[in-house]
Amino acid sequence: MRPLWIRLADRASVAAFVVAWSAVAWQIVRASPPGQLAIALVCSVPIAVLLADLASGLVHWFADRYLDPKTPVLGPMLIEPFREHHRDPLAMTRHDFFEVSGNNGLVTLPLALVLLFVGLDADASFATRLVHVVTLAFALAIFATNQLHAWAHEPTPPGFVRRLQRARLVLSPEAHALHHESGFDRSYCVTTGWLNPLLDRTRAFAALERAVARVGLELADQARSEDRER
Ligand SMILES: [Zn+2]
Numbered sequence: 001m002r003p004l005w006i007r008l009a010d011r012a013s014v015a016a017f018v019v020a021w022s023a024v025a026w027q028i029v030r031a032s033p034p035g036q037l038a039i040a041l042v043c044s045v046p047i048a049v050l051l052a053d054l055a056s057g058l059v060h061w062f063a064d065r066y067l068d069p070k071t072p073v074l075g076p077m078l079i080e081p082f083r084e085h086h087r088d089p090l091a092m093t094r095h096d097f098f099e100v101s102g103n104n105g106l107v108t109l110p111l112a113l114v115l116l117f118v119g120l121d122a123d124a125s126f127a128t129r130l131v132h133v134v135t136l137a138f139a140l141a142i143f144a145t146n147q148l149h150a151w152a153h154e155p156t157p158p159g160f161v162r163r164l165q166r167a168r169l170v171l172s173p174e175a176h177a178l179h180h181e182s183g184f185d186r187s188y189c190v191t192t193g194w195l196n197p198l199l200d201r202t203r204a205f206a207a208l209e210r211a212v213a214r215v216g217l218e219l220a221d222q223a224r225s226e227d228r229e230r
């Protein structure tokens, strides 16, 4: 059983996520003509989902390939959960909603605070309004990402989730299996997985690793031993 304070912190993160992004949504609705809002919503969803998929891939790649689970702060918060996931892919399906989604809710909060601080006027340009709506949709997609990843491992996900997976609108078990079966060196994106074919084919993460090596950050021992086994 995880310590009580961590379970409370997960619940507080989810609550703060709901409050902060509801305030952003209200700010957008209050300052937007309905027609413009509808167009912004339609445009924002694919953009935000692609950005969230890319962000999920970058964070996952970094956590898989760099640093050590004993690294202060980032180790227990980021590195160890991904390493645990490789040792025991079904562990996250046993976690409750707050444990799965709490951290992701927390990392989006600075964006919400910036939007609330900047504000949105009724006479703002469409581009400004679109930025606010895309950021809101991006935060929702980031919040959903760990749950979508967990559902891709769940032997019996809810029926509507399975339908979304089959339609490839969210990460499917078949697409995500490439990450686990390849030895963890590809298909890092875990929101929808839409970007994985492109990033895998272009070997984008291998190129990124060469760039990171040039600035002196070395691969984690575990990543190196996985490379040797492959
Ligand atoms: Zn996985």
Ligand SMILES: [Zn+2]
Residues within 6 Å of the ligand: 060, 064, 082, 086, 179, 184
């Ligand atoms: Zn991984």
